[in-house]
Amino acid sequence: MSKKILLSGVKPTGRPHIGNYFGAMKQFVDLQDEYECYIFIADLHALTTLHDPKELASNVIDVATDYLAIGLDPEKVILFKQSDVPEVTELSWIFNTLTTMPYLERAHAYKDAMAKGREVNVGTFDYPILMAADILIQDADMVPVGQDQKQHVEYARDTAEKFNRTYGKIFKLPEVLIEKNVAVVPGTDGEKMSKSHDNTIPLFADPDKIQKIVMSIVTDSVSDIPKNVYAIHRLFKDEKSLTALYEENRGKYKILKEALFNDIVDFVSPLGARRAELAAKPEKLLEVLKIGGSKARERAARKMESVRKLVGLSIYS
Numbered sequence: 004m005s006k007k008i009l010l011s012g013v014k015p016t017g018r019p020h021i022g023n024y025f026g027a028m029k030q031f032v033d034l035q036d037e038y039e040c041y042i043f044i045a046d047l048h049a050l051t052t053l054h055d056p057k058e059l060a061s062n063v064i065d066v067a068t069d070y071l072a073i074g075l076d077p078e079k080v081i082l083f084k085q086s087d088v089p090e091v092t093e094l095s096w097i098f099n100t101l102t103t104m105p106y107l108e109r110a111h112a113y114k115d116a117m118a119k120g121r122e123v124n125v126g127t128f129d130y131p132i133l134m135a136a137d138i139l140i141q142d143a144d145m146v147p148v149g150q151d152q153k154q155h156v157e158y159a160r161d162t163a164e165k166f167n168r169t170y171g172k173i174f175k176l177p178e179v180l181i182e183k184n185v186a187v188v189p190g191t192d193g194e195k196m197s198k199s200h201d202n203t204i205p206l207f208a209d210p211d212k213i214q215k216i217v218m219s220i221v222t223d224s225v226s227d228i229p230k231n232v233y234a235i236h237r238l239f240k241d242e243k244s245l246t247a248l249y250e251e252n253r254g255k256y257k258i259l260k261e262a263l264f265n266d267i268v269d270f271v272s273p274l275g276a277r278r279a280e281l282a283a284k285p286e287k288l289l290e291v292l293k294i295g296g297s298k299a300r301e302r303a304a305r306k307m308e309s310v311r312k313l314v315g316l317s318i319y320s
């Protein structure tokens with residue numbers, strides 16, 4: 004029996020943080036044997052906020068390196084960059100013509116940006132539709148993400164239904180996969196860890212930087228258990244040893260932060276060492292992306308042929 008298809012991506016707007024890792028990227032690694040996996044770097048989505056070409060290109064290579072360093076195996080997983088599958092933009096245009104403005108105006112990311120008085124570009128407004136195209140063009144069954152992307156996967160399902168109703172049943176309805184315990188990984192201030200909140204702990208950074216960040220975790224003085232430290236620490240240590248550690252060191256914030264720092268470093272050091280080896284061979288990384296890109300494109304191109312026929316865009320036999 005053929006395997007089900009898993010698809011997910013990370014936006015190369017900076018380096019992944021431990022929220023990206025525990026919330027989503029770890030699941031890609033854990034599930035790579037069970038599913039046929041399409042894992043990509045969402046460079047077209049990154050363009051909605053990043054307009055520095057050098058930075059974008061180097062972020063893409065960095066994220067590709069990070070993917071391999073955490074254990075994604077390019078022999079098993081199709082690893083690619085989104086823009087190597089230009090069919091997604093064609094499909095998203097077709098989806099746009101079926102999507103109403105009020106429907107997109109309900110998207111959380113758009114509403115948040117408007118509430119903050121930001122100037123919103125059309126790409127940001129249309130972000131969920133490009134994401135629907137990413138997912139649906141590869142016939143994904145399963146989309147592992149953090150909680151913040153749940154609505155986007157729902158948009159993909161709705162869009163598939165709408166297309167299927169209008170033109171004929173061609174798209175699968177993808178399922179979202181959210182790991183309950185890590186659905187929203189908190190940052191150093193207790194809010195959701197996010198590049199835009201400046202509260203992240205990078206997955207790959209030198210120990211000095213990690214130490215500085217851990218020591219800056221916001222603590223309140225009302226409790227003996229620093230809850231923001233604990234909430235991050237539980238990602239790295241089992242609950243039993245964690246409870247014992249925090250009981251033993253009630254009120255000793257500095258000791259607890261140092262313990263967290265050591266646990267993070269123990270966890271990320273082997274990944275960092277692997278990353279350094281990979282980063283030393285950039286031509287190999289590019290080769291992995293090229294091969295993955297052409298495989299992902301081949302599959303997307305086949306799907307688009309069927310879509311064009313259904314929509315009435317194919318007139319030559």
Ligand code: TYM
Pocket residue numbers: 010011012013014015022023024025026027028045048133134137138146147148149150151152185186187188189195196197
């Ligand atoms: P991005 O790059 O913002 O985040 C990558 C993944 O990390 C998850 N995540 C978190 N999970 C738990 N706690 C957090 N604090 C946290 N912060 C981020 C995100 O939920 C995500 O799963 N739009 C996507 C990229 C994308 C995509 C797709 C994903 C484009 N097309 C199609 C899946 C399918 C994004 O910007 O993720």
